[in-house]
Amino acid sequence: MATAPQLATTAREEKGKGSARRARAAGQVPAVLYGHGTDPKHLLLPNRELAAILRANGVNAVVELDIAGDKQLALTKQVDVHPIRNYIEHVDLLIVKRGEKVNVEVGIVIEGVAASGTLTIQDASVVEVEAEALHIPENIVVDVHNLAAGTNITAADLLLPAGVELVTDGEALIVSIEAAKNAAETAGTDDAADEAAEEAAE
Structure with a gap:
């Protein structure tokens, strides 16, 4: 994958299980973006687009996030899926740079x-x-x-x-x-x- 699929995001202002449930009901997936010494960012990702990217690229997908107009490459480090209902509950994203090697x-x-x-x-x-x-x-x-x-x-x-x-x-x-x-x-x-x-x- 020489280029990364793009994914629009919004900042997650509310925290807690209740807000996470409301976000998922609205078709969004709570996520945390971290790495490279930056403060963690709490985001919301569009569920349908994220699921399509994971199906096409596997669980180690690299995406280009659009965060309020700023572009950031990120690796899907952990994807939590509901064990029964099989929907994405939460995603951890690791900041990466072009040319950077990851384990x-x-x-x-x-x-x-x-x-x-x-x-x-x-x-x-x-x-x-x-x-x-x-x-x-x-x-x-x-x-x-x-x-x-x-x-x-x-x-x-x-x-x-x-x-x-x-x-x-x-x-x-x-x-x-x-x-x-x-x-x-x-x-x-x-x-x-x-x-x-x-x-x-x-």
Whole structure:
């Protein structure tokens, strides 16, 4: 993303849960903008436009805020979503500068099918990377096509886009390929578990 989507904001004058509920009912999302030694600014963002930006760019979206005519680049550092109703409750925004590098967590996406008779185990869902603010990858793909049982993929094995550096420990396990138990082995394990349970009950 070489350019950032623009988002108009208004200052949030009122504080508290009641004002936050009224803002959300009016289609606005309470937000806090901070960073670079500045005092935090309490803002209101248009919910529909913000949701569209997050859908298109992921949770590490960089936006250009219009704050009373002043333009400011900001990274969506934290997005709080209601666990049941699935609407955006609050957003934390971090001030960034063009060319500045930031540390963010990026999701892992598994593609492909490992060798027959194996199970693909995803041991980590995200890794932390350092990337230029306007070039944060939306996700990092791990291709497991035809990988054999016993294969382990660590953070150091990940193929990162140019300019992106790994922050997570390189030895951290990301994906492992394990041999799948066949039906006979599974049945034998289940039978042993049943016998143990019966003995314990006696």
